[in-house]
Amino acid sequence: MKHGGPFELAFGRGLLKLALPQGAEPTVIRKALLPKLFDASSAIASAFANPIGSEPLARLVVGRRSACILICDITRPVPNRLFLRVMIETMIKGGIPADRIDVLVATGLHRPNEGVELEELVGDPWVLKTVRVTNHFARNEHDHVDLGHTQTRGTPIRINRLFADADLRIATGLVEPHFMAGWSGGRKVVAPGVAGHETIRTFHSARFMEDPLSVQCNLVGNPLHEEQLQIVRKVGEIYALNTVLDEDRDLVCVTFGEIIASHLAAVDFIADTTMIDVPRRFKTVVTSSAGYPLDKTYYQTIKGMVTPIDILDPGGTLIIASECSEGLGSHEFRQAQARLVEMGPEPFLATLTAKTLADIDEWQTEMQLKPMRVGKIQLYTTGLDREERRITGVELVPSVNDAIAASLERHGDPAVAIIPEGPYVIPIYRRAGL
Template sequence: IESELKIVTGLVEPHFMAGYSGGRKLITPGIAHKDTITAVHNARFLEDPGARNCNLLGNPLHEEQIEIARMIGRILAVNTVIDEHRRLSHVNFGEIAESHLAAVSFLKNYAMVPVGRRFSTVLTTGAGYPLDKTYYQTVKGMVGALDLLCEGGNLFIASECSEGLGSASYVSVQERLLSLGVERFCREYRAKAHADVDEWQTGQQVRCMLRGSVHLFSKLPPGEARLTGATPVKSLLAHLAESVERSADSSIAVIPEGPYVIPVFKP
C-alpha cells in the first residue's frame, strides 16, 4: 500500500455479488483486512437487488470496493478476459477503475444472454473442472441461473464436488443453516454488521432456496451431500422428467457453462 507504484493483475468474468470479478476486487477482498471483508459481505450489501451478476450500476458492493481502492491512491491494473477454452481473448492496462470498466465493456455482450421467459425447470452446472471441485464454488452456478427460475420451480445443478464442501468455516455455516432453518438463519445473518467467514456463500444459496427447490447432482458422499441443504439427485434425467411432468411446462432452460454465462430475463 505504501509503494509508489501499485499494479494489480486479474481476470474479469461475471461475479454473483460484485457484478464482475477483477479490478477493485483485487484490493477488496484481495489484500483487505478480515474486518473489511466480513463487513462488505454482510446481508446489507449482498441482499441488495443491485448486488448481482453482470451489474455495476447501483451495486453497493462494487461501489464500496471502488471507494476503498480510491483511499489507497493511484493503482494500475492489468485486466484479462478468457474464452470458454481458457484462451486469452482480451487484455488491457491502465488506471484500476477505468481499465476494469473497459474490460467489462468487452466482456458483457458475451457473458449476458437475454431470455424472454422464465422456466419451471432449470438445469445448470458448476462450470466443470476446476471450478466445480467444491460445493462452495458450486453455489455460483445456482445464483447465475436464478433469474430464469419461476417461483416454486426446480433448479438442478450438476457439479462434481470432487474436493468436498469447502473450508471448515463454510461447513460450519452449512451445519448452522440445517440446524436453524432458512428463516432463522436469515434473521441472524441480517442482524450482523460483520458476516462470519464464508457465511455469505450460504446466504447466496438461501436466495435460491427461497425462489424454488434446489437439486444437486454430484459425487459427494451422503454425509456431505446432506450438509449442502440441496436435494441429492442420483438420476438427473429421471428427476428432470419428473419436474417437467409436475409443472406441465415442457421446456427446460439449460445453462451448460454455469456461472460464466448469465441468462437475464427480459420479457
C-alpha cells in the first residue's frame, strides 16, 4: 500500500488517470513487487527440466502417440507465445507426430476465439502452422466423454473428447485470484475450461455460488475446488504449466509438473503478494476490471466488483472503471441482467436457489448481488449502449473523478482506497495488531 500519486487505473489497453479532490486521503492497494524473470525462456526451460511431482517434459513425451495442450481463452493474459512452441517442439522431437498434437482453447461457456484474436491469443504463427488449434464448445454434446459423477456432490463429469482421449494431457494457464474457485489455473483449466455445459452449469448453481467458502484465495473447504480436484483425478494423468504475472504482465513465476502439485506451488508463490492486509474499511473504494483483456465485457467486470468488498464499509460506495469494449456479454447474460433489473435482487436470487443446473451465464449476475448487498455500486465505462447501461443494475457515472469527489462529500470521509489492478489484487480487512 502507498499514499502518494500519481493515481491511475488499468483501463482498456491503457491507463485512466485520476485527479483527486483537495483534501482527499488516498490509499493505493496493489500487489507486492516481485522480481521479474528477465530470461523467461530459461525459466520455462528450467521448469520443464525440473518439474514438480513428475518426470521432465522431455521424458514425458517419449512413447506417446498423441497430445492435447489446453490454453486459456482471451480473457486470461497468459503468455502463450513464451512456451507453446518449445513445448510442441519437445513433443515432436520425442516422437509425437505434429498432426497428432492439438492445442485446445479452454473457453468454458465463453465464445470462441477466432481469426486475428486467435493469432493474438496463441502469439506464435509457427504454432498455428504446425499443429491444430481449435476452440472448445461446451454445448456440443458429441464433443465430450461421459466420466460419470463426482463422489461428494454428484457433479456430472463431461470432458472434451480431444483432451480426455489424448495420450499426453497438459493444461496451461495463469494463476491469479478467482472469486469463486479460490485461484485460477491448474485444475480450473480442465473444468470448467473444457467441460460440457452440464458440468459447468452445476458448478455455477446457487448451492455452490452461495457457499461462504466459495471465495477468492480460499481452497480449504471450497466446494468448487474440491469438485475440480475430483474431476482431474477422474480424467487421469494430467500435467500443467502455470504462470504468474506482475502488473506489467511480465512473467515472475512458472511451474510445471503434475497438475495439482504444480498448481499449488504457483499458488504458494503468489498468495502472500496478492492478498493484501488493510487495517481499515473505506466508505469510498475505486477499482478497475484490470484493463484489457478482462474489461472487454461487463460480464467480466463483475469480478472487479466482488474482490474488494471486504474493505468496503457497509453503505459505502464502490466505483469501478471498465472499458467494456465488446459490450455487456452473451445473450444469456443479457437476459439474466434484464431479469435482475425487472425483479430486484432478492426475488431474482430466489429463482436461482432451487435449480440444480444454473442457466448459462446467470451466475455472474448472481455474483453481482454480493457487492450490491454491501453498498452502492457505480460504473464508469465507454463501451455500453443505452439499453446495456440500463440492465447493468448499477449506477452509471460520466466521470470517475466527479464520482470520487461526490462520494467523499456524501460520506463525510476523505479516505479513499484505490485498487489500480482490480480483481488481480485481494484486499483483506485486518485490524492493526490482529
